[in-house]
Amino acid sequence: MRKIKRLRCSKCGSTYGEEVMYYCPYCGPSGTLEVVFDIPHVKKKLTKEYLQDNKNHNIWRYLPILPLDGLQGAAPLQIGFTPIYKSKRLEELLKIKNVYLKDEGRNPTASFKDRASAVGVAKAIELQKDVICVASTGNAASSLSGFAACMGIKNYIFVPKTIPEGKLAQLLVFGSKVILVDGDYDKTFEICLEAVEHFGWYNRSCAINPYLVDGKKTAAFEICEQLKFNVPDKVIMSVGDGCSISGVWKGFKEFYELGLIDKLPVMVSVQAEGANPVNRTFRKKTREFDYQLPQTIADSISVGIPRNGYKALNTLEESNGIAVDVSDDEILTAMTTLARHTGVFGEPAGVTGFAGLIKLVESGAIGNDESVVLIVSGSGLKDIKSAQKAVSKPKLIKPDINILINYLNE
Ligand SMILES: *Cc1c(COP(=O)(O)O)cnc(C)c1O
Ligand SMILES: [Zn+2]
Secondary structure, three states, X not given: OOOEEEEEEOOOOOEEOOOOOOOOOOXXXXXXXXXXXXXXXXXXXXXHHHHHHXXXXXXXXXXXXXXXXXXXXXXXXXXXXXXXXXXXXXXXXXXXOEEEEEEHHHOOOOEOOHHHHHHHHXXXXXXXXXXXXXXXXOHHHHHHXXXXXXXXXXXXXXXXXXXXXXXXXXXXXXXXXXXXXXXXXXXXXXXXXXXXXXXXXXXXXXXXXXXXXXXXXXXXXXXXXXXXXXXXXXXXXXXOOOHHHHHHHHHHHHHHHOOOOOOOOEEEEEEEOOEOHXXXXXXXXXXXXXXXXXXXXXXXXXXXXXXXXXXXXXXXXXXXXXXXXXXXXXHHHHHHHHHHXXXXXXXXXXXXXXXXXXXXXXXXXXXXXXXXXXXXXXXXXXXXXXHHHOOOOOOOOOOOHHHHXXXXXX
């Protein structure tokens, strides 16, 4: 493809042409490839004027810098261009001046993953693949499931048995063939990889497929456009495999290289204390990921081996990034605090970034005159059981005004 210059390994830096389908042949699956665009070529088309004139308010407006030939595989759904809110109540609570919230729960299947799945399905169609598959803790699964349904592509979805019921329901309603794996996400990922090798299906995993994070980067483009090209000081995200944060960082870098913005944000990686391999490794300043059994209520980021760990580390190193860990209790508190101040209800991983923001403000690592964009990566309705842990059930009240008065006075 003319606009793509090469594919570059995030681990060893070797470069390849598009004939390599997935990861670095030298490093294996941990050497995820990054799509390097021919910026001078893209620049001829992608300008501020082009964006101003483009009435297509979804991720397809960025086609000049997406790894697709055209839009024949583009799902006709409202992907991306999720709202960004400036939250006064949050600013008052945190005592900082500019807090913006990007609500990714507003995507078609209610998470950030839709940006990647949209590109994955479009790419599968472009490559004339009959079957697409993914291993996922839940959101990439439900997302691929929805897009495959929309475009009529056969799909196999590998999920761990711990998947929240809401996400499983999405898969079944969308009609995917579901492989419910008796094991955790790490095991699920491995059996899916084996199946891909055996059957030759197209793998949608962002941690294997080089093109998928280019869907995720569109969130950065939107932040730039929505904030009138005033780049925020910090962008805060929850991190599991590391595809999302590295995707968003790639987006900012590309807009910078295109001359559309004049600075880059600091990327903040927030992980759960019980599943923090990216942050742990970043702090140790090594590039060796040591496995620990993941344990967190935030299922979407419950990862023992970060499958896009090198891209995530590169992101933190390049952006002068910050890594912060939060406990499950802090995540649950963040869920209700965010909902009660903004009206945005996020799933545990969706609000993990917010838990990190609270911590960084308290420690002074984020100053009160900084501008911050917080990405809320998934809707709370996907995982009601976890939400119920953050609140208590209401008492049952007889329909009687005196009982009601007593209840309200309790
Ligand atoms: C997948 C996911 C993340 C983390 O993305 P990674 O690419 O795995 O780091 C965060 N929040 C939600 C809701 C997710 O589904
Ligand atoms: Zn490599």
